[in-house]
Amino acid sequence: MDLIDEPSPGQNTPEYSVSEISGAVKKALEGAFGRVRVRGEIGRVVQARSGHLYYDVKDDRNVLNCTTWKGQAARLSVRPEEGMEVIVTGKLSAFGPQSRYNLNVDEMTVAGEGALLAMLEKRKAALKAEGLFDPARKRPIPFLPNVIGVITSPSGAVIRDILHRLRDRFPRHVLIWPVAVQGKACAPEVARAIAGFNALGPLDPIPRPDLLIVARGGGAIEDLWGFNEEAVARAAAASQIPLISAVGHETDTTLIDFVSDKRAPTPTAAAEMAVPVRMELLAWVEEQDARLKRSVLSAVRQRQQRLGDVSRGLGTPAALIQGAQQRFDQWDGRLPKALTAAVARKQLQLTERAGALKPSLLGRPIAADLRRVQDRAERLRPAMQRINQMKAQRLSDVGQRLRLEVLQRDTAQKARDLDVMLKRLQGVGVRRLRQAQDRLAGLERLRESLGPNETLARGYAIVRGDGAVVTNAKAAKAAQSLEVEFSDGRVALGEAVTTAKAKRRSSTPKPDQGSLFD
Structure with missing residues (x-):
């Protein structure tokens, strides 16, 4: 009787390749967790030559390997630094060649105000060591700039406060560079705006500003964090145009305040620093004219008295x-x-x-x-x-x-010469005052001719979509209703826009053209 070999234990267990096991583990991780948010402290940080970021997020017991690809790194609001406490968001996955799991991070925020302040102090110390806070490198603010460049949000109350204050004190030509004043886009847009104003030359159709104002209203430290970015601070330090920072309220302090040429506690105070009061300046000119006249008359009287004393002494x-x-x-x-x-x-x-x-x-x-x-x-x-x-x-x-007659004749001639000199000095003073008044009047006419009302009268129009000013075709297509403002009134185009959208849905869509600030 033949003996039948019984199967040994485990022979019925299916066999898997290493790749199959790795793929199954990866699939299980991605299916079980998906997109997660993890809080921890950043450990080592390595940036590859390809632009990818590799770093660790750890707590007191474990370490999680994290990866951010080059395209994702450009969109991070915070650059990872060793020792920073952060909250990272991404997808959990596995890397089979090394039997490791890791988190692909596409979003990162600083965890807590204390961590933000610690990072701010670290950046401040580094920039101070480079000499960017040195008062010797700061430029003086011009007394009466012809053109003022304002870098802020065009839809907030800040720009209205600045324009209103400038109009009350001394109207000037204002160029507005619209930027985001919080969020991920804030720091790169503000840095590009400062560099853009500085890049304007004498041959450009837009005049180069004599003074820049970077302004934003108050808020929490997270809202103002874009102005604490190193890119903004370096752009402000490299500006050849004098710059006033007016970010937040008086108690708010950001990095741009330390590198700017002048810090204003509020945006309204920045407008007051930028220009003098026109009526006070006119009063000062009139006072100087009166002092000049009094000094000329006094000098003439002194010389007449001295001439009389000399003639009596002879x-x-x-x-x-x-x-x-x-x-x-x-x-x-x-x-x-x-x-x-x-x-x-x-x-x-x-x-x-x-x-x-x-x-x-x-x-x-x-x-x-x-x-x-x-x-x-x-x-x-x-x-x-x-x-x-x-x-x-x-x-x-x-x-x-x-003889006495000869001396009297000479004395009379000298007196006539003094009268002629007095009249000439008075004429020069009146002429210089008139020239200053004419120049002020010319600047006022230039301001009026370049204002929005005169621009509309020359054939231009302002387009508003859903109540906000529209500056590009993409925003106009997305608006539910359009309104066009001319010099003599406004025209609503809501029905025309609705009809046009209906036609576009039935036709093949065309790619949008980028706006000037995309």
Whole structure:
């Protein structure tokens, strides 16, 4: 009798390949969990050269491997950093080649306000170490900018407050760059707006602003987080145009406040910092004009008084020449006696020296010299008399020129010159004031000609969809009703839009064209 081999235990269990097991595990994980949200602390972070992100999310006992692909990483609102406490959202899956399961993350938020503040302090310390907060690099705000660029949401109350404040203080030409002021799109749009305004040149149809204002209303730290992003802070620091940050209320502080050239506690305060009060400026100009006139009149009066004092100090012409005439008479009476004494003294000296010489050797030269001296002595007196007469005539001529009538005529001429100078200075002051007033009037006319009403009068129109301003075709197609504003009124296009949509549903749809800010 043959023995039949009984099957050993486990021989009826089906066999699987390694790939089949891995696929089954992956399918079970994805089917059981699907899309999940996980809270934890980020561990190591590795960014591959391909742009993919690999990092760990851990708690006090376990570690979960996470992956974010390159296309997903660009849409993350928060970049993962080691030690950050976050909430990640994604799909749980498995990686068969390494027998590991991981979470594919496509959304990440910071867990709690404390974690946000810790990350903010870390970024602040890094930017401060680079010198971006240094007061020496901050530019002064222009006194009266011609063009002001405002970066904010076009539909909020912030832009209305800024425009209203500028209109009350000193109307200026305002360029608005619409951006999102919270959410994922906030930081990249604000950074692009700052760089876009700085990229404008003299040949562009849009004028380059002289001042930028980045504004947003108050909110929680999560709402203002877009202005704490490093991209926004670096764009503000790189701006060549002076920049005022007006994000949140007075107690709210963001990174852009530290790198901007000026921080305003509110958007309204930013408008007040941007321009002076027009009426105060006009009053200051009038005050300066009045001070100029008073100073000119005072200077003229001082010079008139000084001229009068000098003319009184000169005295009469006769008194001026009396002392000189007296000295001349004294010298004229003493001169003949002095000449006679000098001649006698010379003759005595000559006789004494002649006696000491031999007559045979010096007789003839001495006799000739003696005759020459006597001849010159006889000619000296008439010559001195002629000189005295010439001096007297010259002194008389000087006395004639110093007559009171001549001095009075010169004084009158100087007074006339001062009057002419005063009139010229007054004319210059009035002309400069008129030029300043004309320039202000020209700027006012330019503002009016570039305003919305004048733009509508030139043939342009404002399109509103569902009550909001529409700036691109995509928004116009999505609107339930359209309204077109002209210079003389508004026209509703609601029925036309409904009919057009019905026709489009029956036809092949065409791809939308991107707007300027897509």
